[in-house]
Amino acid sequence: MANIKMKKSFTAKPQTIILDSSTDYVIKKPGNYIFELVTPKTEISISMVAKAKGEENLETEILIHHLAPEIKAQTTLKAVGFDSSKISLKAKILIDPECKKTKSFLTERVLLVSPLARALAIPDLEILTDDVRCSHAASVTKIPEEQIFYLISRGLKRRVAEEMIVEGFLKTDH
Amino acid sequence: MTNCATLNEPPFPPSNQTGTEFYFPTKNYQHITKPGLTENTIREISDLKNEPKWMLDIRLRAFRHFQLLTTPTWGADLSGIEFDKIRYFLKATDEKPSWDDVPPEVKETFDRLGIPEAERSVLAGVKAQYDSEVVYGSLRKEWEKDGVIFLSMDEGLKRYPDLVKEYFGKVIPSNDNRYAALNTAAWSGGSFVYIPKGVNVKMPLQTYFRINAELSGQFERTLIIVDEGAKVHYVEGCTAPNFTSNSLHSAVVEIFVKDGATCQYTTIQNWYKNVYNLVTKRSRVETEGQMIWTDFNMGSKVTMKYPGFILAGKGAKGETLSMALAGSSQHQDTGSKAIHLAPYTSSNIVSKSISKDGGRASYRGMVKIAPDAHHCKSSVICDALILDGQSRTDTYPTNIIDNNQVEMTHEATVSKVGDDQLFYLMSRGLDEEKAKKLIVNGFIAGLVKKLPLEYAVEMNRLIDHEMEGSVG
Numbered sequence: 001m002a003n004i005k006m007k008k009s010f011t012a013k014p015q016t017i018i019l020d021s022s023t024d025y026v027i028k029k030p031g032n033y034i035f036e037l038v039t040p041k042t043e044i045s046i047s048m049v050a051k052a053k054g055e056e057n058l059e060t061e062i063l064i065h066h067l068a069p070e071i072k073a074q075t076t077l078k079a080v081g082f083d084s085s086k087i088s089l090k091a092k093i094l095i096d097p098e099c100k101k102t103k104s105f106l107t108e109r110v111l112l113v114s115p116l117a118r119a120l121a122i123p124d125l126e127i128l129t130d131d132v133r134c135s136h137a138a139s140v141t142k143i144p145e146e147q148i149f150y151l152i153s154r155g156l157k158r159r160v161a162e163e164m165i166v167e168g169f170l171k172t173d174h
Numbered sequence: 175m176t177n178c179a180t181l182n183e184p185p186f187p188p189s190n191q192t193g194t195e196f197y198f199p200t201k202n203y204q205h206i207t208k209p210g211l212t213e214n215t216i217r218e219i220s221d222l223k224n225e226p227k228w229m230l231d232i233r234l235r236a237f238r239h240f241q242l243l244t245t246p247t248w249g250a251d252l253s254g255i256e257f258d259k260i261r262y263f264l265k266a267t268d269e270k271p272s273w274d275d276v277p278p279e280v281k282e283t284f285d286r287l288g289i290p291e292a293e294r295s296v297l298a299g300v301k302a303q304y305d306s307e308v309v310y311g312s313l314r315k316e317w318e319k320d321g322v323i324f325l326s327m328d329e330g331l332k333r334y335p336d337l338v339k340e341y342f343g344k345v346i347p348s349n350d351n352r353y354a355a356l357n358t359a360a361w362s363g364g365s366f367v368y369i370p371k372g373v374n375v376k377m378p379l380q381t382y383f384r385i386n387a388e389l390s391g392q393f394e395r396t397l398i399i400v401d402e403g404a405k406v407h408y409v410e411g412c413t414a415p416n417f418t419s420n421s422l423h424s425a426v427v428e429i430f431v432k433d434g435a436t437c438q439y440t441t442i443q444n445w446y447k448n449v450y451n452l453v454t455k456r457s458r459v460e461t462e463g464q465m466i467w468t469d470f471n472m473g474s475k476v477t478m479k480y481p482g483f484i485l486a487g488k489g490a491k492g493e494t495l496s497m498a499l500a501g502s503s504q505h506q507d508t509g510s511k512a513i514h515l516a517p518y519t520s521s522n523i524v525s526k527s528i529s530k531d532g533g534r535a536s537y538r539g540m541v542k543i544a545p546d547a548h549h550c551k552s553s554v555i556c557d558a559l560i561l562d563g564q565s566r567t568d569t570y571p572t573n574i575i576d577n578n579q580v581e582m583t584h585e586a587t588v589s590k591v592g593d594d595q596l597f598y599l600m601s602r603g604l605d606e607e608k609a610k611k612l613i614v615n616g617f618i619a620g621l622v623k624k625l626p627l628e629y630a631v632e633m634n635r636l637i638d639h640e641m642e643g644s645v646g
Contacts, residue, residue, distance in 0.1 A: 081578075097563065098563075110575075112575070112577075112578030112580075113578065114578060115548075115577055115578050115579065116577075116578075117578055118545075118574075118575060118576045118577070119573070119574075119575040120572070120573065120574050120575070121573040121575070121582075121584070122570075122571065122572050122573065123569075123571060123584065123586070124568070124569060124570050124571070125558075125567070125568060125569040125586060125588060126566075126568045127558070127560060127566060127567045127568065127588050128566050129560075129563055130560040130561065130562050130563045130565060130590045131563070131590055132560075132588060132589070132590070133587075133588070133589050134587070134588040134589075135585065135586055135587035135588065136569070136584075136585070136586050137583070137584065137585045137586075138571070138573060138582075138583070138584040138585075139581075139582060139583045139584070140573065140575040140580060140581075140582040141580070141581055141582070142578040142579055142580070
């Protein structure tokens with residue numbers, strides 16, 4: 001039931017992707033996705049990195065649906081907002097009953113480079129069984145001024161320093 | 175000492191009828207309105223209370239909002255509420271039901287919590303509240319010396335109409351949501367508190383101390399104004415099960431925290447398990463002010479409650495500590511809202527929930543940081559403990575960040591009681607039940623520490639008791 005409700009709540013028609021073996025799935029393009037995790041004892045990693053520039057409105061909505069027991073999943077969404085862009089990340093982990101020994105983690109990280117950039121982060125959890133370890137984390141931050149200061153003091157221009165920090169943010173695992 | 179606000183008026187259903195929904199005994203009342211809410215009922219309520227005309231106008235406008243607004247499409251299932259069957263105003267007589275009518279499971283809970291004999295009868299509604307006047311009268315004198323006003327809302331409106339008019343409905347307008355509208359239209363009872371500039375009220379103000387008045391009711395309305403630099407801790411509710419024949423409890427609490435003031439509002443809610451508890455609580459915090467919500471929800475059938483703060487002044491702080499326990503056929507949909515409007519404001523939300531025996535606990539929260547609110551900090555932490563396979567836990571946070579000079583973090587975890595933890599404790603000689611109790615009490619220990627001592631002791635006992643699954 002919860003699943004049906006969730007599908008309805010998508011703003012646009014989502015694309016359903018069935019992950020039936022251990023994989024590292026990379027979301028290439030922002031959009032609406034449903035991931036169905038169907039094979040027991042698989043290890044799944046789902047990730048996305050995105051940049052929003054100008055007036056862009058970057059919207060991503062995903063559902064990670066656990067349909068089998070003993071799956072380990074790690075979902076990481078990262079986005080950087082430049083100029084007056086808007087970033088919206090909605091992600092939900094849904095664990096069906098009888099999905100024992102599930103481990104599922106969701107991370108949403110947003111870096112707002114420009115003071116006019118905006119962000120909406122909604123990480124949801126719906127857990128219908130008890131034997132799980134599940135967590136999510138979301139953060140929205142700017143580039144710490146001391147990091148910029150450090151790079152500038154090493155002779156870099158401010159713009160270059162910002163670019164380097166953004167690249168580093170998108171590359172690291174968490 | 176147990177400090178509990180209970181209904182002064184609850185002739186609860188006889189034990190063979192508990193669980194019957196919308197059961198309203200009609201004896202023991204001086205005045206009862208007909209079931210259902212109409213303009214006439216509202217005029218009748220207002221007339222009985224001798225209210226000024228502007229309050230009647232507020233009520234009537236709210237009633238129109240109530241008719242126009244719809245039940246929220248998110249959150250708990252509220253389809254069981256039959257608005258037409260509710261009696262919106264009851265005035266109790268002095269005649270109390272006898273101790274023998276108290277359901278046995280309540281008496282047992284009182285025993286287990288270690289509530290003093292004299293207070294049990296008050297809690298069960300068989301003794302009038304003002305019997306405690308002797309004990310608490312001296313505290314009242316001290317407050318009055320400092321100019322602290324602590325009255326029932328009805329009395330507050332009679333004696334300080336200008337203050338009430340200035341603040342009533344200003345942070346929770348009547349069209350905020352359907353239940354706030356219903357409350358504004360039909361409110362009765364609740365507290366009115368005013369703390370003058372610079373006064374630090376050292377003893378927590380407890381609804382239990384307020385004498386000679388309806389303590390709480392279906393549609394309580396509380397208004398707290400903490401003036402510049404003042405400090406207060408307000409406590410409502412109690413750990414003992416709270417009996418009421420009313421199956422809908424819809425309260426509104428408005429708090430104004432002025433420059434540099436501090437307010438802590440503690441709720442301990444253990445409604446009977448047929449109650450829909452739909453409460454709107456919000457505070458407005460000015461420059462350098464601080465608001466702390468401590469919110470413990472154990473009882474009721476459905477609770478939807480999201481205490482919030484609007485951080486309107488530079489450097490204002492808000493904190494919410496929320497605990498929910500959802501047992502069999504309960505849905506606790508709780509959380510907190512932080513609205514950052516001014517720069518250098520900070521919010522901190524900690525939520526812990528436990529779901530067991532098929533119960534459902536949800537965290538629903540919102541953090542909104544306005545474009546001009548630079549250098550804000552917000553941290554939200556939700557931990558859920560799920561004790562068996564039939565139970566369910568959800569987390570629905572919404573974070574809206576409209577500028578980049580902020581630090582916003584949100585974390586949530588869901589886990590069960592670890593087999594390794596149980597194994598460790600059981601190898602030390604505890605049986606499984608004791609080990610589980612210890613782990614659950616450890617899980618909420620950080621929040622319980624923020625309660626006044628006597629509540630903390632009772633809270634631990636209550637959790638123990640709930641874990642045995644023997645509280646009705």
